Amino acid sequence: MPRSILTFPGSASVPGLPKLDVSEAEINVANIAGLKHWPGLFDWDVASGSILDRVTDGVIPSYGVSQPGANFVTMVNGKKGYKISALANTLVMPGFDTSGSFTVGCVCGLDLTFGSFTETELNTSVPAPWGVYSDVSPTGLASFVFGTIAIASSVAATWPIKLSADKLTAVVIVFDRGAGKLSIRYNGIEMYSSTVAAIKTVSLHKELMMGGMRTAGTGRAIATRAMSTNAFAAFETALKGEDLVAFESMLLEAAAAA
Secondary structure (H helix, E strand, C coil): CCCCCCCCCCCCCCCCCCCCCCCHHHHHHHCCCCEEECECCCHHHCCCCCEEECCCCCEECECCCCCHHHHEEECCCCCEEEECCCHHHCEEEECCCCCCCEEEEEEECCCCEEECCCCCCCCCCCCECEEEEECCCCCCCEEEEECCEEECHHHHCCCCCCCCCCCCEEEEEEEECCCCEEEEEECCEEEEEECCHHHHCCCECCEEEECEECCCCCCCCCEECCCEECCEEEECCCCCHHHHHHHHHHHHHHHCCC
16 A cells, blocks of 8 residues: 655644654655655664565565664765665565666665666577676776666766765666667766667666676676665656656755765
8 A cells, every 4th residue: 555645834844843754855756657666765664574665665575584674774974774785685676667768766875786686698688687786896986787788887987976985976877768868877967878779679677676786697696785775766767857856856865964
């Protein structure tokens, strides 16, 4: 059953009264069409022993046996976040439709990875792997792959913003099949874009893992990173205009210092 939020004028700002557990920026995201997965990455939201979707209240399972409540740490911005310390702690979101346009975004430090997790022989396989993974030895750089569409970390080295150990970054990928455009954005600024023809046609695994991704190769293991985040969401649409601004505003709010 979907969750509901009731707000009243001034209820979140009256001195001496409890503040809402959600902000206006978060409420705006909850109303964006196409929102598919939004894990509640807060220690107060795991009373059932599971990570729950913030809108549908459905369980978002971990890849293995895990106690989600034990995986929260204080991040560099002073806020609590969920940490991927092992493969078992990654979160699995099957049924994420990549046949059309999609958007995935999160807050992260130096370590980052999300994407598909099914074993795939080649980047040319149908369907193919997709996702992002930061360098194993943290450098502030990340690689991105969508089947045969690949952006190496050497490309990310030329970007004006890098992933950082001392501050959090809002990372958003917009895969717009209709427009035939891939956009990679850091902190609300486009770092990279591509309009290669394959964006409209490439077949990608219809799944999403937070904290892990399996690149192409027979017998290849899922690659994880020690990623900590307090905001992660995925949409089955290419966000643009006011919706993209709203999503990135929420991520930047989550990334800001406590």
